[in-house]
Amino acid sequence: MYELHVISDGIMTLTQFAEIAARIHPFVTAIHIRERQRTAIEIWNGVQELLSNGIPPEKITVNDRLDIAWACGIGSAHLATHSIPLQPLVRLSHGLRIGRSVHTVEEARECATAGADYLFFGHVYDSESKRGLKPRGLRQLHEVTAAVPIPVIAIGGIGLDQIDEVLDYGAQGIAVISSILHAVNPVKAAQQMTEKLNERR
Numbered sequence: 001m002y003e004l005h006v007i008s009d010g011i012m013t014l015t016q017f018a019e020i021a022a023r024i025h026p027f028v029t030a031i032h033i034r035e036r037q038r039t040a041i042e043i044w045n046g047v048q049e050l051l052s053n054g055i056p057p058e059k060i061t062v063n064d065r066l067d068i069a070w071a072c073g074i075g076s077a078h079l080a081t082h083s084i085p086l087q088p089l090v091r092l093s094h095g096l097r098i099g100r101s102v103h104t105v106e107e108a109r110e111c112a113t114a115g116a117d118y119l120f121f122g123h124v125y126d127s128e129s130k131r132g133l134k135p136r137g138l139r140q141l142h143e144v145t146a147a148v149p150i151p152v153i154a155i156g157g158i159g160l161d162q163i164d165e166v167l168d169y170g171a172q173g174i175a176v177i178s179s180i181l182h183a184v185n186p187v188k189a190a191q192q193m194t195e196k197l198n199e200r201r
C-alpha cells in the first residue's frame, strides 16, 4: 500500500493545521508536525489538538522529538540530518515507527542499516520550501530506492501529476506540504492523491 504523508508548513498555527488534519486524515497515512521554530510545549500542545480533533494516534508523527512522541503515545517520529543518531534511539524505540530524511544514497544506506523504518528522499522536484536549491531528481530517487530494503517516500514538489512518476522510480509513497495544505480544497486534494496511489496498489 503506497503511503501519503502530510507535513505541517511551519507557517499556519497548529490549531489551523489540526483543523485541516481533522478533515483529511481518513485519506492519509501520516500527519507530521514539523515545526522547527516551536518549543517542545508548543509541539506537545499541537499533538494534543490533533488527538482531540480525532486523528488516530498511530497516524501522528513529530519531527525530531522522540520524547514528545513517547510521552503522547503517538505512532511515529521522524528524524532529520541534524537529529541525534538513529542507532541508540532505535534500541529504545518502544514500538515507535522511526523515519529519517536522507539526501544521498550513502546516507540512505547508513540510516537503513541503523534501523530506520522508512526514509524520506528529496527534494525530488523544485519546492517552495527549498527555494534556490537544485532538486535531486528522479534518477537519484531511483538509486536510493534500489539501495535500501525499507520504504522510501518521495518528497519535494510533489502533486497529483508527479505521483505516477515517483512510483515508477521506486518510491513507496509521497510526502507533501503545499499540494495539500495550500490547496483551495485540501480534502479534495488529499482524496485525489489517495485515489491515485490506490490505483497503483
Ligand SMILES: Cc1nc(C(=O)O)sc1CCOP(=O)(O)O
Pocket: 007, 101, 102, 120, 121, 122, 123, 124, 126, 127, 128, 129, 130, 155, 156, 157, 158, 175, 176, 177, 178, 179
Ligand atoms: C519538508 C521537506 N523536506 C524535504 C527534503 O528534501 O528533505 S523537501 C520538503 C518540503 C516539501 O514541501 P512541498 O511538498 O510543498 O514541496
